[in-house]
Amino acid sequence: MITRLNRLVRDTNKWSVFTLAIVLFLALPILFIGVELFAGPGESWNHITEYLLPEYILNSLYLIVFCSLLVLIFGVSSAWFVSRFEFPLRKQMEWLLILPLAIPSYIVGYAYAGIFDYGGSLNLILRYFNLDFIRIDVMNKAGLAFVLSISLFPYVYVSARAFFLNQANNLLEASKMLGVGEAKSFFKLMLPLARPAVVAGLVLVLMEVLNDYGAAKYYGVNTFTTGIFRSWFSLEEPQTAVYLSAILVVIILALILFEKWQVRKMKFNSVKTNNTQLERKETKGSQKWLIFSVVMLPVLLGFILPVAQLIYWATITASTVFDTAFIMLSLQSFGIAISSAIITVFFALLLIYFSKWSALNFIKNVAKVGVLGYAIPGAVIAIGIMLPTIAFDKWLIQILGQFGIDSGLIINGTLIALFYAYAVRFLAVAYHPIDSTALKVSESIPDSSKVLGVGHLKTFRKIEFPLIKTGVFSAVILVFIDVMKELPLTLILKPYHVDTLAVKAFEYASDEMVMEASIPSLFIIFTAMIPVIFLNKLLINK
C-alpha cells in the first residue's frame, strides 16, 4: 500500500496534471449541463413533455431508422462496387463519392426543396412533357431523412471501403476457392465481416442526423435540436433547453454503447492478417453499366443535382449577393475556420502527447474523455459554453469594476467562445488522424531520442512532429471542413458582427431568400471540396 502510494507520487508529473487540466477544460461544457440539471427545468417543461416531447422522440427515432436504412444502402453498395469491380470512371467515382461531405446537409435540403418545389426545376421539366400533375413533396419527415442520408452516406462509404480494400481479400479468395458465388460471398461473408466498420460509420452519421438543425428547421420537422432552439429562444427558457439537451445526450450515449457492444461482439474481426489489396473484377456489357449507374446514383443525388440547382440559383442572384462585403465575409469565414482548425489540432496534439508523457496509466484513458465532444450536438455544446462563460465574464466584470476597469464581456460573444466551442466539438475529428499516424511511429524512435538525453518537448519538435506531419495536416483539413459547415453552434455563439458563410446561407434561407442562399452555399462547397479531394489522395497514398 505504501509503495503504491509512493509510486503514485513518483509517477505524477506535470504532464499528468496538464492532461487532466485539458480534459477538464474540454469537458466543462458538458459538466455544466449536468450541474444545471439539478436546478430543475423551466416553467414550460410540463407543457413540452405533454405536447412536444413525444413528437421529438418519434421524429428522432424515425430519422434514426430511415437514415440508417438509406445510408447503409447508398454507402455499402457503392463501397463494395468501387472496391470489387472495374467499370468506367471507377477511379473518379472513388473520390466523387466523398464529395457529398463537402455540402452541409441543410444546404442539400434547400436545394432539394427548390428542385421539387412548385415551379422548381423538376416541375418545369415535367411541365414540358405535360406531366406536371406529378408532384413529389420532399418537405416532410421522409424528405428530411432522404436529404440527411444522401449528404451523410460518405461516412459509411469511407469506412466500408477501407475495410473491403484492405482486409477482405484473403477471405474473399478463400470463399471463392470453396466455390461460393459472388453474390453469396458478399451477403454471407463480406457484409457480416464489414459490420463493425459499417456500424462505426453509421454511428457518426446518426450523430450528425441528431445534430442537424438547419435542414430540420427548413423542412418543418420538429426534432430535439429544433426543440432546444425553440425553448431557448422562443420560450426564453435556457433551463428547459438544458433538459432537452440532456435527453438528447442520453440517446447519443445509447448509440455509442450500441456501437461498442457491436464491436465487442465482433471481436473476431480485429484479427489483422497481412492482406493484399482486394483484386478488382473486370465487368462487361450491361453489367458494366448497371454497376456504373448504381454507383453514380448517390453521386448524382448527393452532389451533382444539389450543386446544379445551387448554380442555377446563383446565376439568377449573383448580382444582388456578390459584393465586397460578401468577399470580406468569405475571408472572415475562411479565417475563422482555419484558426479554429489550428487551435483544435493544437489541443489534440497536447492531449495525445501530454497523456503519452504522463507516467500514470489511467491518464491515458482519461484523455479519451476529451474527445467525447463530437458526440454532443452543437446546440448542446453551445449551451454548455454559454452558461459558464457568462458567469465567468460577469464575475470578471465585477472584479475589474472595483478597479474602475470596464472590461465588457471577454469570452462570451467573442471569437474566444466560438473557438473554444469548436475545439470541444471537433477535437475527435483532429484526434483520430493524428493518433493513428502517431501510432505508426515506432515507440522506439522517441524512446531513443530520450535515451540520447533529449527531453519530451524537444523530442516532439525535432523527431515526432516531422514524422506525424501528414496526420496533423489531414487533421487541420478535416476540422476546417467541419467548421466551414457548422451551423447550430455557430448560430448561438458567434460574435454578432462576425458572420460565417454557413450562417449567411441559413439566414437567407430562413428569410425566404433561398435563392440568395445559393452563393454562400457554393462558396462553402467549393472551399470544402478542394481539401476533400486532396484528403482522398492523402488517404490513398497511405
Next chain:
Amino acid sequence: MLTIQSLSKSYDKGKNFALDDVTIDLKAGDVCAIVGESGSGKTTLVRLIAGLERPDEGSISLNGKVIASDKKFVQPEKRKIGLVFQEYALFPHLTIEENILYGISKLKNKKKRAQEMLDLVGLSDLGKRYPHQLSGGQQQRVALARALAPEPSLLILDEPFSNLDAMLRMQLRNEVFDIIKKTGVTVLFVTHDTQDALSVADEIMILQNGKVIQKDAAANLYVKPNTLYVASLFGNTVQINKNLQTAFKCPLNENCCHAIRNEKFKVFPTHDGTDPKSIDECDHITKADVIKKVVLGDSIQLLLKLESGEQLTVMTQDSNIADSIYIGFNSNDILEFSEEN
C-alpha cells in the same frame, strides 16, 4: 556499477509479472548477456534500466546513484545510458550524421566527435545519407555509433542482430563487439540467441518468466545448467524420465530431474545380429528398432523404438545404420537438476 535489486514490474496490476524480483550486479567493463525467449521479460528489463518504464517494486542504481525506486525516478534523458534498439530506431528524416549529432548537440567539438564515431564504425563517407539508403548492417552500425557518441557509462543492446540473416549476423556480431571492446564501455546485451551470448559475453544471465534462473560464466552454463530449461537452451536435450530409466536400466534419484544432451547418446549399428565391439564404452545400453530415418544434410535423425517399447529421437553422424541397433550413454553425461522444470 549497475546494481538492480528485487526489481518487479507488472503490466496488469499484479496478476502477471513481466519481471519478478530480479537482482543483478554488473561490474564496470563487463560484457553481460541476458538470454531469454520472447516474453521472458528481457525487453522489460532493458526498458526499466533505460528509464522508459517505471518499476513497481525494487530499485536500480547506476554508478552508486539510485535512478529508479518507488520514491525516485530519474528521467531517461538524464541517465546517460546508451541504448541500441532492436529495430535500430534511426530517425528517418535525419541524415546519418544528424542522427549521430542528435545526442551530442551540446558538445563543443560535436562535428569532430561525430566523424570519429563514423570512422569507428567504418562508415566514414556515408554521413550525408539517410537511413533508408543504408543496408541493414550499416543501419545497425549507425545505431551503435549514435548510442556511443555521448560516451555512455553503460551501453545496452536490445536484440541487436535479430533483424539480420544468419551469415551477416555472425560477421556483424564480431564487428560490433570489436568496436565496443575499443571503447571499453560496460555492456548489457539482450538476446534470445545463445550463440550470440556464448560468442561475446563474459557472463550470461538466463531469464525465464521474469525471473533470473541462472547467472554464470559462458562455459559453465553448458556444463552445469541449473534447470532442464537452461540445458535445453544450449542444445537439444532429452529428459530421462521413469520409462527411459527402466529402458536403460539406470534407476536414478527420484527427487531429482535428469536429462542428457542429444549428442551424448551413442549409436551402435548392428549387422547380422552380432553385437558391436565397442559396446562396453557405455554404462547404460539398450536395443532399439529404427522406425524412421530422416537425412538432414550432414546428420541423420532417427526415430527409435526401444526394447521396452518406449520411443526416442536421437541424432547420429553415422550414415551406415541398420534396422536394429544398440543405443547407450555414460552416467557422467547425465545432468541432474534439483527440481523439475
Next chain:
Amino acid sequence: MKKIFLAIIAISIFTACKNDNQQKKSSTNEKSQDEEVMTLYTHRHYKPDQSIIKMFEDETNIKVKVVNASADELIQKMKMEGKQSPADVIITVDAGRLHRAKEQDLLQSIESDVLEKTIPSHLQDTDNQWFGFTKRARIIAYAKDRVKPEDLSTYEDLTAEKWKNKILIRSSSNIYNQSLMASIIANDGEEEAKEWAKGIVNNMARAPKGSDRDQVKAVVAGEGDLAIVNSYYIGKMLNSPDSEEVETAKKIGLFFPNQDGRGTHVNVSGAGVTKYAPNKENAIKFIEFLVSEKAQKEFTNLNYEYPVIESVEPTADIKAWGDFKEDNLELTKLGENNKKAVLLFDEAGWK
C-alpha cells in the same frame, strides 16, 4: 503558390480577428472624437435596408455598425451583455419581439416629436420605447380558379367546414403566425383562440411547413385553395428574378379578411433605442430617418411593405391590391400574448 496560400490564410485570420477587436472597442464605450458612430442590431437583412443605412451615413456622417441576427438571438445577446451592450438601436420584424425586449428592460423611452407625429399611435409603444416603421398585412392568397372571393370573410370563418383540407399555412414557430394568434387572443379571448387554432389545424390541406412563398406555390400547385401569408412576400414574388415565381404569384387572388369588422391583422417592422445605448442621440436620429419619406419610399418600392406615414404611397404593385381596413389593435398586445400564443398552438396540435 504556397506563399499565396499562406497569405490568404493570414489575411483571413486577420479579418476575423480585426472585427473582434472592433467589437471590443465599441463595447468599452470609447467614442473617437471626430467620428460619430452607432451600432444597429437588426433582424432585417434586406437590400433596401442597406441602401437606407448608406443614405443615413451620407446625410449625417454617423457611421452605422450593423449586427445581423434573428430577433430572438439579439434579445438574448443584449440580455447577456447587459450594461456592456454596444447596441444603440434594435430592429425586429414584428412588434411582439420589441415588446419582449421592452418587458425585459432592454429598451428606453425616448422623446421625439417627429416619431410621435408621423407614426400612427397604434403602431408605436405606449411608453415610446419602440416604433413601427413599416407595415405588412397577413392576408389570404386564394386560387382564382377554385375560390370565389365572396366566400371569404374573416380569419375566424376559415375554421368553417367548407374549407376542410383547403388551408395552407406555415408552422407555429413562425413569428407572423404567433402574432396573428396573439391578435386573435386579444380580440376573441383565449378560449376562442384555442378553438380557432384547432379549427385551422382541422382544415389544413397538409402539415404546416415551408415558407410563406411555399404556401403560395402550393395553392397554385393545387395542394390547397387558400394560403395565409404576409403581403410583402407576394410583392417580392411578383418581382422575383425567377420568372417562374412571378408567374406563380400572378395566378393567385388576394383577400384582406375582417374588412367588415376589426380589420386585417397587420404587424410592423419596428425599432427601439436600447436601454444602455452609448450613442442615444444618434440612435434617435436613425429611427427618425427610418420614417423619413426617402426611407419609406425605399421600403415600399424595394421590399413591398406598407409605409407608416401618409405622405408616402405604397408602391404600384401593392397599390393595385386596393386600400383596406386594418386592425387598429395596439401592437403591444401582440407581445403580451406571444408566449400564450406559442403554448396554445402546441395544445391545438399546430406543428
